[in-house]
Amino acid sequence: MCYSAQIEADYDKFVREWGAVISLKRFVELFWEKRKDGQWVKIPKAMREAFRKPRGEDEFELATLVAEGDREQIEKYAAELRAQNERLAKAEAILAGAKPTKAAAKDQEVASRKITAAQHNLDDMQRKQPLDKDSRIYPGQYAPVMIEKDGKRIVVPMRYQCRLPGWTEAMERQKPGTYNARRDNLERVWGKLFGHRHGIMIVSRFYENVSRHKMEGRELRPSEKEENVVLAFDPQPPQEMLVACLWNMSPGGDHDIDLFSFAAITDEPPPEVLAAGHDRCIIPIKPDYVDSWLRPDPNNLQALYGILDDRERPYYEHRLAA
Template sequence: MCFSVHIDRNIKGLAKEFNAVIDKGRFSELQNLTQKWPKLFKLPDASDRVYPGTYSPIILGAKDELVITPMRYRLTPSFSQDLNYSSINPKTKRKKILPTYNARLDALEKRAAWQKIATTKHAIVPVKSFYEFVERDHKSQQIEFFSKSEHLWACALWDSWYYEKENTTIYSFAIITDEPPKEVLNAGHDRCPIFIEKENIHEWLNWQGQDMAQMREFLLSSKAHELFDFRDVS
């Protein structure tokens, strides 16, 4: 599970690299919403680190062009009854908020949050590194995984949810994760975001197929050949 990522907020640089359009209206709207509801519409911290519930620039495919737009890291499905997607324990009747900031590749067909969007609503998150907690000497240690590449292109799913109470739409995403490469596993973590090669981004963002198995095979065969290192985070 990837609980936090260091993202690239240089949207002008990203737009130049991909010849993409910046959704200025959505970014302007986010600034206004942040001033009005700072706890709900959170921006990355000073280190450009994004946690679940924080907004990040992401890349979408739109017809013949790519678009850079802001979305919240932790997906709220369009059918959710609440802003924070949750389930009710049938025995205790207690509500449990579900961790919809990561979408496991092997659960895309099983979980309701991913089923309708897995082959239709694709995104790319421009990542520089990602953070995990691992067990070390019977204690939980936070570590940062990084590579020599300037960018890591993380595959994601997105959805929109109408927030009736505030009369606004929440756009949000989840990063897709899979089995880790050996160096991540050896460092103590059993999941890793799926990062793909840059030349495969357009096909991912403009995915035309409906077959889940075919899409899964595409992701597995399109993974970037990164070698990760890590460092402890105090």
């Protein structure tokens, strides 16, 4: 499964290299909706920063939304920091008095932890220097996905966890793994999308959860508990990969706003990924197949399988993720 990925959020690159049009309407809808429901951080920092400086009147509304959304989030973290500092001061005053209590000790511990988290989040929101983590997505967050409509390539912001056709929000909560579309299930589980709604996410790195003993190529020792580690996989030579995806649009699916969501197609891993302890891998398609992939023929699924099989095959170096 693709637990996390380093995405391309430079919209100019989509336009310049792939001739795509940015769906500003969908970005505006998403930014408004995430501000309203308090989920602003579901939009990766790199996606927001890309619209901070408008390059024309069409992007001015997005730039305004980014500035206001960031300001509101900063105020939220600052308010949390003030509240927890007050809680800590009260707890420490009780603990320093004649009758310290267990409740005050607990408040001191919780407030200290929450102060650290709030300060970290506040610093991260105010940070100007870009970091790799700004463009890293996780299931439930949003990424730009290139699709084709009416003969034009369009970049649409989509949630990285696909809500399948006919599903409700309650149904998808029961099956949270739909950010991963297994190649061996494309016709059975994903049949309403495979051959119909194809997309491409541009990725420079992906991350996976693996067991430490598998990463080290050994069995668990007696009485040893399984330990999870996160590995970063970098293609060699370094490159941007055109990851094959399936997507869906659920009308009114998220607070009465159409929900665009997607999944990355995964397959059996190459030997170096398997040796590192993971059993799935994304599928980067070749640039020559972009048109054929984005314009699928549902009556010729074998041609689509052929695109997935004749994939780019970089060597994936791995390391422990920071």
